[in-house]
Amino acid sequence: MEEALAKRILDAHWDKLLPVRPADIARALGMQIDVLDGPELSGEAEIRDGQQVIKFNRNESTNRQRFTMAHEIGHHVLGHVTPFSPARRDNAGSFSSGNHDWQEVQANRFAAALLMPKLAVETLVYREGITNISRLAEILRVSEAAMYYRLKNLGML
Template identity: 45%
Template structure:
């Protein structure tokens, strides 16, 4: 199946429950997802949050097991973005690349994709406008993201 946007991926693989599970979605897309731990010194890089690559010809997302759960979720969603956009030569992702200061267009696009995947615009708008949930921490908790990611998303969809 071909995907162009996070909405395409959500329509094809999301069960409608919050928080969105990027790991389940990646696996449904045929992408292996593997947590990297310090127990595997040949693979471990403490400064690496995630990476999209291929192993044995199959797509693989790796993420840092030591990162906070919200970071792990965002990393997996970000790497799904690299998969969808065909970014085979994207660099290994460090915390700097997840920052709003990142200028690499591939990283900016993957960050936007991750935000859209984890925080679907229609649902965020529904919760803010219809359910009147305006506390950023409560919204972040509901979507399983950091408050910084939620604030970024709220701005991106015109609610802040």
């Protein structure tokens, strides 16, 4: 489900350049992007005055900011955030592979599929011959851990 949804959004709003720019996709989907400053939250998704809003912590690494934006987009497009629900607030633990909250797992899977599109990963590995996880992570601007899990989940490890 998350993979197919990410692909539909990429097909509609991605210019096929790497790395995928989650902020551009959020804007194309009509979402407002705000920043957080404090150390307690990595991101947030809410509906404010009828407007879908995603927030990311500007004090975190660029790769973390990108994953957070994609994750928060996921909360919106997966229907986790409604006008009547409280904001989805995510701390660093929300992005952990050990998190068992189903909505967080879904948002993480969506974020991985959005930032590391299956076809792009397959092209980099099989056509370009890039198999070094660090290099792949650098190209896609994700953490090495995120790249490892994406390759594993795609059956490429």
